[in-house]
Amino acid sequence: MAAASAPSAPSAPAAPPFFAFEHVSKAFGANRVLEDVSFTVARGETLCIMGRSGVGKSVSLRLFMGFLKPDQGRVIAAENDITDWSEAQLTRLHEKVTMVFQSGALFDSLTVGENVAFPLEQRGSLSEEEIATVVDGLLDMLEIRRYRDELPARLSTGMKRAVAIARALAARPEGILYDEPTTMVDPLMVQTIADLMQKVQHQVKLTSVVVTHDTRLARRLGDRVVLLHDSRLRFIGTVAEMDASDDPVLKTFLAEDEVTLAAAGPRS
Ligand SMILES: Nc1ncnc2c1ncn2[C@@H]1O[C@H](COP(=O)(O)OP(=O)(O)OP(=O)(O)O)[C@@H](O)[C@H]1O
Ligand SMILES: [Mg+2]
Structure with missing residues (x-):
């Protein structure tokens, strides 16, 4: 065999981002919520999105789920450009990407165990026994197995959040979107939820x-953090870069958050 000189290996193509906005704009009537927002989330990364109420944080998550379409730009989820995907295609996306809603959105008439089993039963590929094993494993991981046979109404808001996280994980997703996992719960429960999220991570x-x-949750969980402000992406970077930034808008946001957190009482 002739010893051909090996062609120089082409440099490996950069891995596609798992999630991305490419120049995304979204308005509701005259309310321009997002304007020309771009960022990427690499596979395996945790990105925290911060910003004031109404700045478009929940809208961003709904764009990643395909529940909303952008007016302009492209939305990448699970490494695919989902911008023009049909309902049927989005159903397949939702096997890979699940969302923990701001409200929790549990089924009130189902027990905790049945809520967590629900996505698995929908899929129909596992036996009852296999489902029970997965559900118990998730309830153990989220430290809520003792509530398995309770109805959600009997649980605190914080415990309902833990159930919602377990249910989102039951689908064995590759990506998970959390909408305000720690709002409306008492400071001690914030700590518990943050611990559980870190454990899941x-x-x-x-x-x-x-x-x-x-910002405390963002500091604990975020490989990188984003600040949305006035419809724009104001900052993206690591926590260290956030702390080193001279951006007055970012500094004001962080300072105001310190005051809010201090008012909420000691936490960590
Ligand atoms: N379906 C919709 N129709 C019309 N306006 C909407 C719709 N969804 C969101 N909006 C508007 O878009 C803006 C951004 O909403 P979004 O829910 O993303 O805010 P947010 O950053 O999540 O705020 P919060 O911190 O209060 O949850 C708000 O002004 C909201 O009223
Ligand atoms: Mg919101």
Whole structure:
């Protein structure tokens, strides 16, 4: 065999982002919520999105789920350009990307265990026994197994959040979107939810986007953080870069958050 000189290996193509906005704009009538927003989330990364109320954080998550379409720009989720996807295609996306809603959105008439089992039963590929094993494993991980046979109405808001996280994980997603996982719960429960999210982050290899007002949660979980402000992406970077930034808008946001957190009482 002739020893052909090996062609120089082409440099490996950059891995596609798991989630991305490419020049995304979204308005509701005259209300221009997002304007020309671009950022990426790499596979395995946790990105925290911060910003004031009404700035478009929940809208951003709904764009990643395909529940909303952008007016301009492209939306990438699970490494696919989903901008023009049909309902049927989005159903397949939702096997890979799940969302923990701001409200929790549990089924009131189903027990905790049945709520967590629901996505698995929908899929129909597992036996009852296999489903029970997965559900118990998730309830253990989220430390809520003792509530398995309770109805959600009997649980605190914080415990309902934990159930909602377990249910979102039951679908064995590759990506998870959390909308304000720690609002409306007492300071002690904030700590518990943050601990659980960190545990999930370490035990399950997921790409996560966490929408939060709470800079402490963003500091704990975020590989990088985003600040949305006045319809624009104002800042993106690591927590260290955030702390080193001279941007007056970012500094004001962080200072105001310190005051809010201090008023909410000691936490960490
Ligand atoms: N379906 C909709 N129709 C009309 N306006 C909408 C719709 N969804 C969101 N909006 C508007 O878009 C803006 C951004 O809403 P969004 O829910 O993303 O805010 P947010 O950053 O999540 O705020 P919060 O921190 O209060 O949850 C708001 O002005 C809201 O009223
Ligand atoms: Mg919101």
